[in-house]
Amino acid sequence: MSGPRVFLEVFRKDLRLDLRSRDRLGHMAVFAFLVVTLLSIVVPVSKAERLSWSPALLWVVMLFTSLLGLGRTFQSETEEGAMELLVQAPVDRGWVFFGKALASLVALFAVELWTAVLFTVFLDVDWSAGLWGCAGAGVLGAVGLAAAGTLLSAIASGARFREFLFPVLLFPLVLPDLVFASRITADSLAGSEIAGVSWAIFLLYDWVFVLIGFFAFDFVLED
Amino acid sequence: MVPAAITLSVVAALAWLLWLAADVPARIGSARWVGLASLALVPVWLLLVSYYAPIEAVQGIIQKIFYVHIPAIIPTYFGFVLSALGGVLYLRSREERWDTLAAAGAEVGVVFCTLMLLVGPIWAKPAWGQWWAWDLRLTMTLILWFIYVAYLFLRSFAFGSDTARTYTAVYGIAGVGAIPFVYFALDLAKGAAMHPVNPAREGLPPEMGQTVGVGMITFIWIFAWLVAKRCELGTLQARALASRLGAH
Numbered sequence: 001m002s003g004p005r006v007f008l009e010v011f012r013k014d015l016r017l018d019l020r021s022r023d024r025l026g027h028m029a030v031f032a033f034l035v036v037t038l039l040s041i042v043v044p045v046s047k048a049e050r051l052s053w054s055p056a057l058l059w060v061v062m063l064f065t066s067l068l069g070l071g072r073t074f075q076s077e078t079e080e081g082a083m084e085l086l087v088q089a090p091v092d093r094g095w096v097f098f099g100k101a102l103a104s105l106v107a108l109f110a111v112e113l114w115t116a117v118l119f120t121v122f123l124d125v126d127w128s129a130g131l132w133g134c135a136g137a138g139v140l141g142a143v144g145l146a147a148a149g150t151l152l153s154a155i156a157s158g159a160r161f162r163e164f165l166f167p168v169l170l171f172p173l174v175l176p177d178l179v180f181a182s183r184i185t186a187d188s189l190a191g192s193e194i195a196g197v198s199w200a201i202f203l204l205y206d207w208v209f210v211l212i213g214f215f216a217f218d219f220v221l222e223d
Numbered sequence: 224m225v226p227a228a229i230t231l232s233v234v235a236a237l238a239w240l241l242w243l244a245a246d247v248p249a250r251i252g253s254a255r256w257v258g259l260a261s262l263a264l265v266p267v268w269l270l271l272v273s274y275y276a277p278i279e280a281v282q283g284i285i286q287k288i289f290y291v292h293i294p295a296i297i298p299t300y301f302g303f304v305l306s307a308l309g310g311v312l313y314l315r316s317r318e319e320r321w322d323t324l325a326a327a328g329a330e331v332g333v334v335f336c337t338l339m340l341l342v343g344p345i346w347a348k349p350a351w352g353q354w355w356a357w358d359l360r361l362t363m364t365l366i367l368w369f370i371y372v373a374y375l376f377l378r379s380f381a382f383g384s385d386t387a388r389t390y391t392a393v394y395g396i397a398g399v400g401a402i403p404f405v406y407f408a409l410d411l412a413k414g415a416a417m418h419p420v421n422p423a424r425e426g427l428p429p430e431m432g433q434t435v436g437v438g439m440i441t442f443i444w445i446f447a448w449l450v451a452k453r454c455e456l457g458t459l460q461a462r463a464l465a466s467r468l469g470a471h
Binding site: 171209220 | 370405411
């Protein structure tokens with residue numbers, strides 16, 4: 001079995017699991033709904049203030065929601081004892097990482113769209129002002145979260161106090177992701193031009209974490 | 224002369240620690256000399272801080288915190304470098320000795336990072352009028368501290384010691400990979416700087432510069448000595464564990 005084949009099979013399996021059980025997506029959707037509702041009540045009433053807060057709030061909601069989804073990336077494997085089988089696949093285990101991360105990425109995209117709708121309805125955010133910039137930030141932000149999250153979730157699932165450890169490991173490392181994404185979102189909504197260098201560095205960040213994930217997975221899944 | 228001595232100290236300390244970590248039981252004897260040397264440097268540094276360096280005209284005596292705060296920077300980053308370097312060497316060779324070095328670097332590094340974060344606000348309150356500012360370098364140090372703490376948590380929570388070694392090595396490498404981005408992101412997010420850009424460029428009086436330089440050299444060698452002792456401890460722990468397992 002070749003590497004890309006393993007990648008595709010893992011991806012298809014996870015995607016199918018997500019679509020059939022709807023556990024992960026369902027939980028994330030309800031959680032995001034709840035947090036956005038709370039925020040809508042708590043944030044300042046004036047529209048200008050609310051809009052200036054929205055991009056940062058959006059990405060904080062994304063981060064917390066992704067904890068729910070990404071933290072359980074390896075749950076199905078560890079519960080059913082499939083981890084051993086996955087490790088025995090005679091290919092670079094980085095391909096398993098790609099499959100897992102891509103499935104998480106799809107889930108994150110779904111949550112992003114849902115959160116964007118919630119922000120439109122409850123916080124009156126008008127995305128049309130900077131649609132392409134926001135979409136770009138959404139894609140790059142989700143890729144970074146999925147890559148770092150998949151790697152750290154694999155690590156956290158091999159340790160005690162997993163629920164505590166996962167955010168502690170994840171937050172400092174995805175801080176740049178959050179800053180870049182909310183900055184670009186804010187600037188796009190304000191109608192200002194995004195500097196090319198911001199995109200380049202964001203892209204580089206994603207690339208670095210995809211690479212680290214790919215190469216480190218060989219070691220992480222071994223033990 | 225002092226800057227050259229600082230550079231030399233960093234290079235020599237790194238070389239010594241790598242040499243030591245390769246065979247701790249046989250080479251730990253050299254740590255005694257490093258310990259004595261750093262012990263001799265401490266009173267020199269303290270005397271310079273107390274009598275040689277002038278009292279700052281505006282801030283007064285509180286500015287003396289400078290001589291503890293600034294020297295702690297080098298060990299903080301040094302510890303990070305050691306933990307990442309040890310992690311890479313461990314993943315390549317699977318030899319426990321490199322993991323011992325990585326763990327020692329992280330543990331001693333976090334002590335200096337904590338020291339820097341603790342004395343900083345004590346100085347900031349009278350100097351800036353506030354305990355904390357979301358200034359670039361301050362925030363950067365705090366994030367570094369969080370990465371360090373996550374690293375140490377991971378080490379103690381991972382199931383089995385081999386798993387802990389591999390996981391922390393990977394996390395240490397990912398942490399170092401993230402650092403430049405964290406720096407850039409914080410600059411983008413906050414921007415406002417309270418810390419001087421580079422004290423040397425602002426015409427620090429030579430007495431102050433020399434005193435802080437001696438402080439840096441002192442801290443580098445104390446750091447190196449503590450890392451060596453921590454490596455010795457790690458080696459002894461491993462041996463004790465092995466003999467207990469062997470006895471069964």
